[in-house]
Amino acid sequence: MPGSFHQVACPDCDNEQIVFGKASSIVTCAVCGHTLATPTGGEAVIEGDVVDTVEAR
Numbered sequence: 439m440p441g442s443f444h445q446v447a448c449p450d451c452d453n454e455q456i457v458f459g460k461a462s463s464i465v466t467c468a469v470c471g472h473t474l475a476t477p478t479g480g481e482a483v484i485e486g487d488v489v490d491t492v493e494a495r
């Protein structure tokens with residue numbers, strides 16, 4: 439599994455941005471700073487609505 443990318447909609451401001459599924463650092467919303475992904479050592483925990491997922495290959 440090479441991992442995948444998720445398009446995540448921020449629950450606070452509806453900004454959408456791309457988050458790597460195995461992000462190794464906290465990903466925050468570029469607009470309001472809401473935490474969108476928290477690293478776990480494996481697949482990151484996504485906070486917010488996943489609008490779309492793109493498999494990396």
Ligand SMILES: [Zn+2]
Nearest residue numbers: 448451467470
């Ligand atoms: Zn936001």
